[in-house]
Amino acid sequence: MFRSILFLGFLIFAIFCDENFNLDNVLKIPSDEGSYFGYSLFLQNMGYKNRLIVGAPLSNKFVFECDPLGLNAKCSKEELLDDSVIKFNKAANTTNFFGSVIDGEVHGSTVVTCAPRHVASSFHTRGICVVYNTIGGKQYLTFEDDRAILSQHGKSYYAGAFSQAGFSLNYMKGEDLLVGMPGFDNNLGKIRILNLNTFSTYERKNHLSPLENSDFYLGYSISSGYFANGERWYIAGQPRGNFLNGQVVIFRDNIINYLKSDEFGSYFGASLLVDDVTNDQLDDLFVGAPSSSMENNYDQGHVSFYKFDLVNNFFYAPIKLYGDGKSGSKFGTTMAKLGDIDLDGYNDIAIAAPFEDNSGAVYIFKGSKEGPKKSQKLTPKLFKAFNTRGFGLGLSNGLDIDNNGHNDFAIGAFKSGEVFVIRSKSAIDLKASLDVDITTIHEQTKSLTATYCFMYSQRTARAPVKNISLVATLSVDYRAGTNTSFQRYILIPTQNDTKCFKTLLNINLRYNTDLSPFKLSLKADVKTPNLIISKNYEILEKFIPLSDNCGDDNVCKSLLSIDVESNLQEIILGKDNILETNILVKSSKEPALKCEIIIEKSQSIELRNVKECSQTHKDIVCPVSNAFVGEKKLTVRFDLKNIQPSLKYININFKVRTLSGALPDSLLKYPLNIPIKLVNSPYLQGKSDPEDIELGEEINSISFTQVYTVVNSGPSPMKVDVKIFSPVIENIISITRTRIATKDEATECIIGRKDIAANLKMEDKSLATFKVPENKSISLNCFEGTCTEITCNQGYLFVSELTEISISYEVDVKALESKFKTEFLTKEVIMFLSTAKIQNITSHSATLIYGKTNKSLPIWIYIVAVLVGIILLTVLIFVLYKCKFFNRRYQEKLKEEKLLEDENPANSNVVMSDLEDN
Structure with missing residues (x-):
């Protein structure tokens, strides 16, 4: 049949009506204090009551506790910064912005809030946070253990002085508290992680940027979530990183990867939100770029949605979410989890554009299997609130406050000092x-x-x-x-x-x-x-279906087949940008009615220029024909520019389906698997700073740094995996620091085994490059014996990008001289030679250490000097002789002249010429 x-x-x-919230019953909580009331919000269920914590950063030491149902008309002030307990420099005369961020237990009594501009002593804005609850009281987190000023390479810089700890927060009940410190290290930023039971801290230092690249603001935003293999990943925003394009750092003990923006000045990473909106038991990531601009406009803002790909163990290419696209809106400045508002099994979120139309707006996005979908726009005018400004900068979490089974939430308008409690409808x-x-x-x-x-x-x-x-x-x-x-x-x-x-x-x-x-x-x-x-x-x-040559039974049964050819047998990342697939569909026997091609693809590739096809979050549907017998061809092109370099292959499944049905022998599927290949040409060059060192009489220790520069000549991204073999000598020459750094980031290398055989090729033993005679040098290298292995990894380098690896050493001079005392009698210099390898490329870095110059001169030098002196004296005597220097007659003439003068004064005018004439 x-x-x-x-x-x-x-x-x-499962398409929802546009309005998810009851706008006829909005509770307005005003404040006339001009304290930025509503800047931050937190809804909490304490078991016996619900409460709304409202931040007012210009109040300096207060937050407000309000009744979200409005039964108590006035909010109560909570003084959390006690001047008698904590240090507070009143002379600084600055607003500490206490209450600018609030987080805590949604179901419980613990709340955390911070004052990132708090000045405890001097005029340093180190910041302070308060953890408080109704049972345990208050716990102050002062962050004074970081030194205010440090020096490096002879330059002083601010370390913890202006760290602004508490600029961002992430509270994970039963686990830990993340505190963002974007002002640390000349605004490089830092993340501090605190144990919620002991409040002991440990830091993530290995993802800090190099000192010369300040103002990246790591920790401007902070979040965490569960992604691969149930692991919790930490996520931090760097809105000024990546050449001011903005980026997000994803890390655990080491950096896992980065998410980077390609739009200059977008402030990508200024806000973060982690929540599972697709109900796949894996968290999804939202990254705000509130200063993003589109053509002929400015600061509209957007949010990038990242869904996790378990196959490739990272995120799919992002889907961008927008508001109404109005200039100056700054969509994505703040985001909030609302929970499952309509109980459809998918979590929902709110995204604010707090400066839209000089008033503000909040957009509700509903969760779904495909991802977030825009559902409703909230503006103050919808519930007859006027002269409201900054609406949406404060967003609370979702919480069922009226016991109707659906979460409600609150919106703050900090510039006009108002808070609005929005209740949800029944689903x-x-x-x-x-x-x-x-x-x-x-x-x-x-x-x-x-x-x-x-x-x-x-x-x-x-x-x-x-x-x-x-x-x-x-x-x-x-x-x-x-x-x-x-x-x-x-x-x-x-x-x-x-x-x-x-x-x-x-x-x-x-x-x-x-x-x-x-x-x-x-x-x-x-x-x-x-x-x-x-x-x-x-x-x-x-x-x-309409009957059309379907036989006597009026039932169309087609013999269908699908075949696919592609222009690429393998994808060379960076070189191949377009994948072209030619699809051939055949139908025989009876017509195929309403025939379509379904394409299931990876999210890392994008459909390009096929107007007939429609695209969902994952699938592409291309119509073939309403009814046909014979062959139909279709060309579909895909953009390969966003493929992550960690991918090993691209999977695309092509399917053909028909409304009428297919015969059993039909070939309805065609899987296309194309391997991804990375082809690159690395450049590796080593140098030493300084290149040579001379041992002195009063020098106890010396230090030097060997630097390797790695450049990717392309065309594909290159995995940075450098092995360095160093001939360190225990207690004599030791490694003090390792670092691998790009312009955006820096991380430490891993010092591995100290007894590993480098197995370098014999041709690498040549020292001619360094112009040191082998018979005059003591060579420390890794060509024979064992060395210390150093591994430096740092994600991928794209074309023309470079990274520098620096290994710093310290030498105990006395121990070195003692070890090579005998050798220094006949040798002049120690050549300390390390070797680096990446792929099949090898390079060296040599440091020359010259011994003390304290040796006697050879005897032949003395003999030559005496002979030269005798010859010079002989020549001098001969010259004087020729000049009658040794003739004594002149002296006798003078005596005779003297006697004549004494005897005859009148004739005293006798001159020397007269005497000579005689």
Whole structure:
């Protein structure tokens, strides 16, 4: 018999009405203090009551406790910063922003809030946090153990002085508390993790950026979640990292990976939210970029949704979520978990655009198997609130405060000092069915009867819904004639009570040339107010095939097959950007009716330029033909630019389906598996800083750093996995620091075994490059014997990117001289040579250590010096002799002249020339 696809039985609609919340009963909590009341919010169920904690950062030491139901009209002040207990520098005269972030136990009594600008001493904004509950009192977290100022490479910089601890928080009940410190280390940032039982701390240092790259703001936002293999991953935002494009760091004990933005100045990573909105038992990640801009506009903002891919152990390519796209809205500034508002099995979230239209807006996104879907937009004007500003910067978590079985939440408008408590509606499942009394329409068919039924059920029994009213609209194919729409008002008195109705439809297909299936659709509009209506389809549709050469039984059975060819046998990442698939569908025997191709693909590749196809979160549907026998060809192209380099292959499943049915021998599936290959050409170069060192008389220790530069010449991303072999000598030459760093980040290398054989090639032993005679040098290298192995890993380098690996050493001079005392009698220098390897590339870094120059001169030098002196003296005497220097007659002449002067003064004018003439 013919198998038409009929909607038999009841189908549950799962498209929700636009309004999830009751806007006719919104509680407004005002404040006239001008303290940014509503900047942060936290709803808490303490067992015996619900309370709303409201942050007011300009109050300096207070938070407010309010009744979310409004039974107590005024909120009470809670003074949590006690001046008599904690240090507080009043001379600083600054606002500490206490209460700017609040987190804690949703079901319990513990609350954590912070003052990131708190000044305890001097004028340093170290920050402070308070953990308090009704049982254990208050616990202050002061973060004063970090030194205020440190120095590195001769430069001083601020370490913990302006860390602003508590700028962001993440409270995980029963586990730990994450505290973001974006101002640490010249605004590089740091994450501190505190044990909730002991409040002892440990830090994640290995993901800090190099000192020269300040102002990355690591810890501007912080969150955590469970992703791969039940492991908890920590997630921190760096909105100024990645060359000011913004990035997110994902880490445990070491960095796992990064999520990076490609939009300059978007502030990607300014906000984070982790929640399972797809109900796959794995957390999903939302990353806000509130300063993202689109063409001809500015600061609209967007949020990137990342779903986890278990196969490749990382996230799929992101799906971007938007508000209304208005300039200056800053959509994504804050986000909040609402829980499962409508009890459909999927968690829901709220995303704020607090500056939209100078007032603010909050967008509700419903969870689903495919991901978040925009459901409702909340603005103050919807509940007649005017002059409201900053609406949405404060968002609370979801909590059922009125006991109707559905979560409610609160929205803060900090600029106008207001808080609004929004209550949810009751959710019902509306079930519908649509059926007809025929299976195939022939040319002779004159009429058919459509039967449609409705029934509703409530998802919680806490607040029963007594009845619902709706308007049903049955729309019929245009080939039914002039009357193609039928409406009926329906009242269903009680839940689980089914109401059915029949409609006779006239058909005339005598001159019809359209062979597409006959279509009927059913739509239901519920008129009962304050309900969340859950449906599987907004419009319920039925297709009835038209008989077309389907044999005497009027049943079309096609012999179908699908074949796929691609332009790539393997994908070279970075080189191959487009995957082109040519799909061939064959149909024989009888026509295939309403034939379609279903493409299941990885989220890391994207559909490109196929207008006929429609795309969901995971699948692509491409129509082939309403009815055909023969062959149909279709070309589908995919964009490969967003493939993660950790992927090993791409899987694409092609399926063909038909409304009429296929014969048993049909080939309905074609899996396409294409391996991914990384092809790159690494460049590796080593150097030493300084290149040579001379041992002095009063030098006890010396230090030097060997640096290796790694560059990826492409075309594919390159996994950074560098092995360095170093000939350290225990208690003489030791490693003091290891680091592998790019412009964005830095992490430590791992020092492994100290007795590993490097197994270097013999040709690497040549020392000619370093211009040191082997007979005059003591060589410390890793060509023979064992060395210390250092492993440096740091994700992937993309084309033209570089990373630097630095290994710092310290040498005990006395121990070195003692060990090589004998060698230094005949040798002049120690060559300390390390070797680095990546893939099949090897490079060296050499440091020359010269010994003390304290040796006597050879005797031949003295002999030559004496001979030269004798020769010079002989020449001098000979010259003086020639100049009559040794003739004594001049002295006698002078004496005679003196006697003449004494005897005859009148003739004293005798001159030397006269004497000479005589």
